[in-house]
Amino acid sequence: MEPMIVPLLDLKAQLAPLREELLAAMEEVMDSARFIMGEKVAAFEEEAAAYLGVRHAVGVSSGTDALLLALMALEVGPGDAVITSDFSFFATAGVIARVGARPVFVDIEPDSFNLDPARLRKLLESMPEAERRALKAIVPVHLFGQSAAMDAVLDIAAAFDVSVIEDAAQSIGAQYPARHGLRVSGAIGAMGCFSFFPSKNLGAFGDAGMVVTDSDRLAEVLRIKRVHGAKSGYLHETIGGNFRLDALQAAVLSVKLPHLNRWHAERMRNAERYGRLFRERGLTQVTAPPVVYAGKACERPHIFNQYTVRAPERDDLRAFLGERGIGTQVYYPRPFHRQPCFADVPCNPADFPESGRAAGEVLSLPIYSELTEEMQVYVADRIAEFYNR
Numbered sequence: 001m002e003p004m005i006v007p008l009l010d011l012k013a014q015l016a017p018l019r020e021e022l023l024a025a026m027e028e029v030m031d032s033a034r035f036i037m038g039e040k041v042a043a044f045e046e047e048a049a050a051y052l053g054v055r056h057a058v059g060v061s062s063g064t065d066a067l068l069l070a071l072m073a074l075e076v077g078p079g080d081a082v083i084t085s086d087f088s089f090f091a092t093a094g095v096i097a098r099v100g101a102r103p104v105f106v107d108i109e110p111d112s113f114n115l116d117p118a119r120l121r122k123l124l125e126s127m128p129e130a131e132r133r134a135l136k137a138i139v140p141v142h143l144f145g146q147s148a149a150m151d152a153v154l155d156i157a158a159a160f161d162v163s164v165i166e167d168a169a170q171s172i173g174a175q176y177p178a179r180h181g182l183r184v185s186g187a188i189g190a191m192g193c194f195s196f197f198p199s200k201n202l203g204a205f206g207d208a209g210m211v212v213t214d215s216d217r218l219a220e221v222l223r224i225k226r227v228h229g230a231k232s233g234y235l236h237e238t239i240g241g242n243f244r245l246d247a248l249q250a251a252v253l254s255v256k257l258p259h260l261n262r263w264h265a266e267r268m269r270n271a272e273r274y275g276r277l278f279r280e281r282g283l284t285q286v287t288a289p290p291v292v293y294a295g296k297a298c299e300r301p302h303i304f305n306q307y308t309v310r311a312p313e314r315d316d317l318r319a320f321l322g323e324r325g326i327g328t329q330v331y332y333p334r335p336f337h338r339q340p341c342f343a344d345v346p347c348n349p350a351d352f353p354e355s356g357r358a359a360g361e362v363l364s365l366p367i368y369s370e371l372t373e374e375m376q377v378y379v380a381d382r383i384a385e386f387y388n389r
């Protein structure tokens with residue numbers, strides 16, 4: 001057997017064909033000496049808004065800051081509570097605590113890994129009135145690249161009069177067959193938050209993010225709070241922060257955005273290929289990620305920011321693959337309700353059977369666009385070797 005190196009992600013392979021175009025865009029920024037906000041940021045915001053079909057896109061400094069700014073725009077603060085999924089990247093829950101609000105965690109659906117609307121409804125129905133009044137927002141996460149069950153989330157949010165802020169950091173361009181037609185994740189709730197961290201499907205050359213909204217009023221608040229809450233001329237009617245997007249990052253993102261749907265398609269192709277390779281090897285031990293909205297007239301029901309399987313003996317499998325040159329990662333090894341920093345968040349561990357199980361079983365395999373069939377065969381063969389050892 002030929003040993004092979006299959007990294008979890010290979011950004012160099014993605015950037016090589018865009019090298020000249022990226023260098024030219026960065027050079028333009030350097031020559032303009034306009035590094036903060038400016039034309040490049042405005043241009044990228046327009047392109048991103050068009051891509052997502054939203055009225056407003058507000059470029060910000062990171063996905064974390066996008067979530068923080070969205071909460072600040074709704075004036076969420078001490079005494080308030082915000083519901084989110086128990087199983088996500090830390091930032092989703094961290095920002096809730098950072099604005100002084102109380103995070104409330106809800107378990108996930110086992111197939112999509114996303115917030116379970118049935119549990120969300122049960123939680124809200126059983127909440128004492130005073131607690132329910134403190135509730136300001138629900139933050140569903142579209143984990144790994146496919147949408148949460150947004151129709152149900154929106155119905156529940158409307159019934160209990162709370163806002164919905166989508167954490168779409170991993171799902172830019174993923175479609176959702178909503179009751180009222182096809183939508184894209186992040187463009188469904190009051191605001192949608194995106195990350196352009198380098199490992200996301202649309203990655204910058206550093207930290208960057210975006211908040212989108214169809215509300216003119218919220219867009220204005222977001223833009224003001226992005227620059228310390230100043231509307232103009234050092235007059236601060238509200239408090240914001242430095243949440244600006246750099247011109248260099250915007251320039252890079254503008255070069256990459258036109259390629260995004262092709263990269264998504266290649267990731268989807270790779271996901272299908274893994275499915276076939278697993279079946280051909282009778283690999284029933286690993287559970288491939290179900291594409292919940294497949295065949296619902298969506299071209300992009302899952303954009304596979306991560307290809308996350310459930311695997312028995314997960315940690316041993318991960319070590320086995322690592323020794324054979326295959327990069328994998330565990331997203332995420334610990335649900336929020338078990339994080340030491342949330343030890344004072346009241347919760348009953350029995351309410352979280354699925355996030356706990358997922359944390360022990362998930363393993364993300366290489367899925368990036370430039371991954372070759374040969375590499376995927378190698379990955380599938382090594383997994384088969386592990387379970388047949």
Ligand SMILES: *Cc1c(COP(=O)(O)O)cnc(C)c1O
Pocket residue numbers: 062063064065088089091092141167169170194195196197207208209
């Ligand atoms: C990446 C990510 C974030 C944070 O984005 P940054 O740009 O890294 O700050 C938030 N939520 C989720 C689900 C993410 O994957």
